[in-house]
Amino acid sequence: MEVIIKKSADAASIAAARVVARLVQEKPTAVLGLATGSTPLKLYKELIRMHREEDLDFSRVTTFNLDEYIGLEKTHAQSYYHFMHENLFNHIHVKPENIHIPDGMAPDVAASCAAYEQQVADAGGIDLQILGIGSDGHVGFNEPTSSFTSRTRIKTLTRQTVEDNARFFGGAEHQVPRHCITMGIGTIMEARMNLLLAFGERKATAVAESVEGAVSAMMPASVLQHHPNAKLFLDEAAASALKLADYYRWVYERKPEWQRDA
Numbered sequence: 001m002e003v004i005i006k007k008s009a010d011a012a013s014i015a016a017a018r019v020v021a022r023l024v025q026e027k028p029t030a031v032l033g034l035a036t037g038s039t040p041l042k043l044y045k046e047l048i049r050m051h052r053e054e055d056l057d058f059s060r061v062t063t064f065n066l067d068e069y070i071g072l073e074k075t076h077a078q079s080y081y082h083f084m085h086e087n088l089f090n091h092i093h094v095k096p097e098n099i100h101i102p103d104g105m106a107p108d109v110a111a112s113c114a115a116y117e118q119q120v121a122d123a124g125g126i127d128l129q130i131l132g133i134g135s136d137g138h139v140g141f142n143e144p145t146s147s148f149t150s151r152t153r154i155k156t157l158t159r160q161t162v163e164d165n166a167r168f169f170g171g172a173e174h175q176v177p178r179h180c181i182t183m184g185i186g187t188i189m190e191a192r193m194n195l196l197l198a199f200g201e202r203k204a205t206a207v208a209e210s211v212e213g214a215v216s217a218m219m220p221a222s223v224l225q226h227h228p229n230a231k232l233f234l235d236e237a238a239a240s241a242l243k244l245a246d247y248y249r250w251v252y253e254r255k256p257e258w259q260r261d262a
């Protein structure tokens with residue numbers, strides 16, 4: 001894992017956006033894995049800015065989102081379908097037919113999960129996956145104890161995730177769906193690059209355990225220790241529990257210019 005600590009969440013998001021932009025410039029048909037939540041918002045704003053001001057072209061890009069709540073219509077303000085269109089897709093001219101988001105209203109969830117996996121495979125796999133992290137260490141909605149070989153499937157949210165996400169539902173926990181569809185950890189691990197963003201003190205423990213703790217299904221993001229190309233973009237607060245934070249800064253400052261894509 002490469003740990004990149006920036007002074008602010010905005011600076012970390014802009015650095016992550018540069019990695020995405022470089023990929024899209026080098027491979028205009030790139031397959032991007034996308035995440036929701038508050039964490040990637042600034043990254044998406046930066047991609048929109050690059051599209052508008054620097055002609056970053058997403059017209060041939062294909063996207064796959066990590067997850068979706070079960071039971072929310074696409075028009076629901078808290079559906080990830082709605083989130084992605086509001087915060088990214090409506091502003092960067094990705095072709096609608098190239099956008100993939102798990103269908104939380106599918107009549108046959110198992111069949112739609114299997115079809116989603118097939119679509120990822122048919123697209124040639126994911127080049128770059130953006131991840132956030134839950135305060136319990138989840139990636140996508142792969143809650144603690146999720147199998148490291150899991151594929152896209154239905155999951156039940158933990159009580160902690162329901163509490164964490166209630167803020168998006170006006171604080172009403174009972175309105176947060178209990179179930180979701182999420183790409184599996186096996187799916188995420190097959191992405192050729194993983195960029196995990198984490199900001200704020202609320203994420204500090206999960207980040208420290210994921211980077212410096214044991215690889216364990218109890219801390220799903222720790223699986224990235226086994227990924228050949230995983231970069232973590234942190235602000236100071238999210239990095240505050242890392243024992244080797246100074247070492248990561250030291251390494252980053254000495255990174256050869258030709259390797260410096262963030």
Ligand SMILES: N[C@@H]1[C@@H](O)[C@H](O)[C@@H](COP(=O)(O)O)O[C@@H]1O
Nearest residue numbers: 036037038039132133134140141
């Ligand atoms: N399913 C999403 C995750 O993909 C996200 O990374 C995480 C953190 O959310 P936030 O970025 O708002 O802290 O929780 C949500 O439940």
